[in-house]
Amino acid sequence: MKVVSVVLKLYVMQGEKMRRYVQKGKHLITLKKNNVLQYKKADWKEAILHIFFPRCCPICNEPLQLLGNKICNECLTNIQFVTEPRCMCCGKGVSSNRHEYCYDCRKKNHYFKEAVSLCYYAAGVEQSLAQVKYYNKRQHLDFFCEELYYRYGKKLLEWGIDVIIPVPLHKRKRRSRGFNQAEEIGKRLSILLHIPMDTNLLIRTKHTKAQKQLNDKERRKNIKDAFKVKQEEVRTIKRVLLVDDIYTTGSTVDECAKELLRAGVQTVYVATIAIGKGY
Ligand SMILES: [Zn+2]
Numbered sequence: 604m605k606v607v608s609v610v611l612k613l614y615v616m617q618g619e620k621m622r623r624y625v626q627k628g629k630h631l632i633t634l635k636k637n638n639v640l641q642y643k644k645a646d647w648k649e650a651i652l653h654i655f656f657p658r659c660c661p662i663c664n665e666p667l668q669l670l671g672n673k674i675c676n677e678c679l680t681n682i683q684f685v686t687e688p689r690c691m692c693c694g695k696g697v698s699s700n701r702h703e704y705c706y707d708c709r710k711k712n713h714y715f716k717e718a719v720s721l722c723y724y725a726a727g728v729e730q731s732l733a734q735v736k737y738y739n740k741r742q743h744l745d746f747f748c749e750e751l752y753y754r755y756g757k758k759l760l761e762w763g764i765d766v767i768i769p770v771p772l773h774k775r776k777r778r779s780r781g782f783n784q785a786e787e788i789g790k791r792l793s794i795l796l797h798i799p800m801d802t803n804l805l806i807r808t809k810h811t812k813a814q815k816q817l818n819d820k821e822r823r824k825n826i827k828d829a830f831k832v833k834q835e836e837v838r839t840i841k842r843v844l845l846v847d848d849i850y851t852t853g854s855t856v857d858e859c860a861k862e863l864l865r866a867g868v869q870t871v872y873v874a875t876i877a878i879g880k881g882y
Pocket residue numbers: 660661662663664665674675676677678679
């Protein structure tokens with residue numbers, strides 16, 4: 604049994620090494636408390652499951668050959684990750700170091716202090732996140748959340764977050780979908796970062812129209828006053844990390860941040876998987 608476990612362990616590490624190599628080590632960060640191998644130890648169940656049900660790539664849905672990999676090499680190289688220089692507010696890429704803020708953030712103020720997004724909301728990622736929502740492919744989020752952690756974990760820890768709060772769905776919508784995708788992201792980041800998640804503090808009181816077809820102004824109007832904070836629970840919380848799947852104009856996270864600040868939270872940060880390119 605011991606031999607089998609050692610072989611499996613090496614196999615897990617090999618997959619991980621390969622992936623790092625493909626990415627040329629760009630994303631690697633060393634965290635004393637939450638290093639990669641530390642949470643890789645918990646992957647035993649996955650090692651056994653892999654033999655019978657290999658994990659599939661979150662973009663092309665093909666079964667992955669190497670245990671420990673969460674995406675195939677081809678799809679990994681096709682993802683448009685957000686790179687430096689980035690907007691100091693919303694976190695999307697800016698054309699040069701001369702610009703501290705992107706065009707959108709120069710035009711309007713946000714209620715949140717700073718945001719990070721893993722990649723751009725483009726082909727591949729767009730379909731993958733839609734599958735999470737509409738076909739219950741929650742396992743796709745494993746890759747995106749781990750990658751977000753690899754690239755921005757250090758920053759997120761430096762922010763000194765007290766609690767992770769997922770952008771809530773209206774209870775009617777949550778019931779029909781069966782889960783909240785933002786909560787699934789929050790859950791994964793909570794485990795990786797060792798920061799608690801709270802899903803009761805912020806609630807959505809308005810059943811809003813889908814934002815997808817609306818322009819910036821309509822989005823703001825649609826989402827206005829849609830969230831409420833349970834006042835009595837917010838007292839000890841200073842810094843919040845709001846999480847969601849997609850950042851488009853920022854109107855949803857802004858509305859959540861506005862309500863959190865009104866309730867007494869000092870600073871709101873944001874982390875999303877994908878961000879629209881904007882201007
Ligand atoms: Zn793939």
